Amino acid sequence: MSKINRKRNFMGLFAPFIIVLALILPGQVAVAIDDEAGGPTSPGVSVTAHWSTTAIPANGSSELGLLFKVPDRHHITDVEFGLFFVELSDTLGLDFGAPVFPKGEPFHDEVCYRGEVLVRVPVTASGDAVVGSHVIPVSVGYQICQEFGQEVCFLPEDKVVSAATEIVGAGTEVVAANERIFAGSAGIKPEEPQGLEARLMAALARGSWTAFFVAFLGGILASFTPCVYPVIPITIGYIGGASAGKPLRGLALSFIFALGIAIVYSSLGLFAAATGTLFGSISGSPVVNIVIALVFAVMGISMLGAFDIALPSALQTSLVGGSTKKGFFGPLLLGMASGLVMAPCVGPVIVALLAWVAQTGDLFYGWALLFTFSLGLGLLFLVIGTFAGAIQALPRAGSWMESVKKGFGWVLLAGALYMLRLTLPESIYYACWSILLITFSVFSGAFDMLSDEATARQKIGKAFTLVIFLLGGIFLFKSFYPNAIAGTATTGTHQELEWMVNKEEQAIDLATTNDMPVLIDVYADWCVACVELDEKTWVVPAVQKRVEDFVRLKLDFTKETPWVSEMKKKYKITGMPTVILQKGDREIARFTGFKPAEEFIALLDQHNL
Structure with missing residues (x-):
């Protein structure tokens, strides 16, 4: 527990004596003890929890802000009395630092807090922080005083505030949030958003019209x-x-x-x-x-x-x-x-x-x-x-x-x-191309006789149409004998990676049992970028060597099924391809769309995989 919280416990022992002293000192502030006796009643203070970032990445940091909204013509008493406090316990792999209270305002011979008062708590996440959505209880306390009429300080109040947040995998990009609340207060400054996606999320978080740009x-x-x-x-x-x-x-x-x-x-x-x-x-x-x-x-x-x-x-x-x-x-x-x-x-x-x-x-x-x-x-x-x-x-x-x-x-x-x-089936697809190319060449004059006065341009055009006709013939042959050409063309190509397709439970169990990282490729047959990833990234020998110790899992989302809906919610998939790197229950990184081999290897290097 932080030093300020231990100080609160020490000062809390003397709080009853401070209240009694205030009661017997003439000309000072009175304390309302029996609100039912016709005296003033405490209006209460609204306390809400806010985070400085949209999520907390493992091996990263954020900041929790407790916003106390003090009613007009009231104030919260000095933190030195021990009645104004914020307490949290380390949990879920999150380490909470000492709360940082703002500079108070002078009131008589003490310090008080008026209006919106933000208490900031720095938060650091360990590498094994528990990924997922969580609600963290925060204990807060304060004493509120009335400044108009008879100056009255009400009995101290305390409550538990819920701070909902999400812990994400290490390296996951998060952006600033609640900037209006955190602006101008002392504490940790969130990093400037990097990249177009981060800038968009930052603009959306603060409701800025720059989101449209x-x-x-x-x-x-x-x-x-x-x-x-x-x-x-x-x-x-x-x-x-x-x-x-x-x-x-x-x-x-x-x-x-x-x-x-x-x-x-x-x-x-x-x-x-x-x-x-x-x-x-x-x-x-x-x-x-x-x-x-x-x-x-x-x-x-x-x-x-x-x-x-x-x-x-x-x-x-x-x-x-x-x-x-x-x-x-x-x-x-x-x-x-x-x-x-x-x-x-x-x-x-x-x-x-x-x-x-x-x-x-x-x-x-x-x-x-x-x-x-x-x-x-x-x-x-x-x-x-x-x-x-x-x-x-x-x-x-x-x-x-x-x-x-x-x-x-x-x-x-x-x-x-x-x-x-x-x-279309591959054979029919090539047959259609053959028909189109042959038809084009015939209508373009591939077999029309040229006159003796034909220009060089006309001769080149005729040669071009004959080449198109020949290409149509090749496609027609390929539609009947698909392996005759493909067999020679594939000689010397790279060996494809072996994947576990749609075997999500088995893949995760295998990775957990053997303490292996998992490479998840979410794809669909209609996704052009998915095909590009297969043909330009997963076939590169350097990539294959780097992921040979991974459990490699492909999830086929071509058709919407109850299982696809379940996987979509579990892995929070909104588009394809989505590639996820994880180890155990912790997501390490993800990206959406095509990524060339060198950028994928750089991503692995960034996370020491």
Whole structure:
């Protein structure tokens, strides 16, 4: 127990004598003993517990603040009397330091405390602190005095205050909390938040509007992740073809396309946070993938000149006041479909947003933040689409422009087929690619005769279409004999890691019995970043060597089941991939999204694993 608490016990022995002395001293402060005799009654003091950080990391520190709200024209007596105290016992691997009382105000010949009084207690967590949510009892005491009318000091009061907190694994990033309460008081200063996720959580904790700026910036950065790449050629293909050589029209179409992305992406995020489902899981449905592919295919066929896509004439007239303008329904629909495509794109910022919405239940504010993030995500496509529209505005019109438009249509068809890569069996998938490539080469004149006056450009174009035809033939062969090519291609590749798949209880028991660390990879088949982690990180020999003494566990969250819901709650999963490092019952570190091999090894080095 701290020195100040031992001093309180010593001074507490003399408290009755101090009260009696106050009673017999004329002209000094009276003490109210019998409130039922018609005298003044104590208004009481509200005492609440607050933490300076969102959680306490093992091998880390935080600060507990006990906030005493003293009523107007009252004060708490000097801490030297031993009646104003805060007591805690070390528990759960937490070591509580001596309480730090603020500087009091002069009152007669003593010191008193008025208004909001914050008593700060430094807290240090050991390496084996018990990870989880806890409620810590804190004993507090005070004596309150009335300053108006007859100056009266009421009998000392004491109570137990509950301080709820969460202990997290060592190295887990936490951010400052309750900054308004802790600002200006002496004690430990929380570390400045580092990284975009930490800055976002700090802004959310203090209710700052800068959270919107951070969310927008996070969306911009997320637009450069690999799972967004399939949408780029789709954007170029549609906007470039539909802009009709008008740069401003290209800008307008790009804006509507980005708006469609933002509407769907933010709505999916809000649904995931409100219902507890995994963000992006809707894209795992084969039906959804087929619908998205059909949308892209219809857009592509339209670009090839088969038909035009627009709202019904009656609805179009009512929307634009009789104008004959059309074509804005297409980019909105395509943008919304693209929002579904990018739903599996998660990272630290979107995971932090989803967790915050789920915890606070503030759906409107959460949707606004998610929509802002989505606008940042769509900014790249606004720029790309405008640029594609500008290409059509080049001074060379005629057949060249029509060829470019049809080329964009073929790009959309390729994008539609790419969306089915996880839905179709491999043999059928390659057969479809073969049909698409062969059809493209035939319609592009691969077998048309060239005249003697053919230009070099025409000859190069014919050679290109013949190469595409040959590639289509290779894919057709691969669809019937998948191992004929794959067998030679895989020679010399790295051996894959062995994982325990969905055997969570056995893996944890094995790790506990043998005192081994655990590597948990939470994945889904529809998660592009999960595949990237498998193909670019887990196959690296240096990584495999570092984790060979780990119990390696994969949790497959492709389909929502009661077991998946249980694991999701247990490990607090909001997006994929999520990788967790733990030892025993203690989580050491985690990250969400793709992490290259060198960064993963650096994470292991940071925690001496």
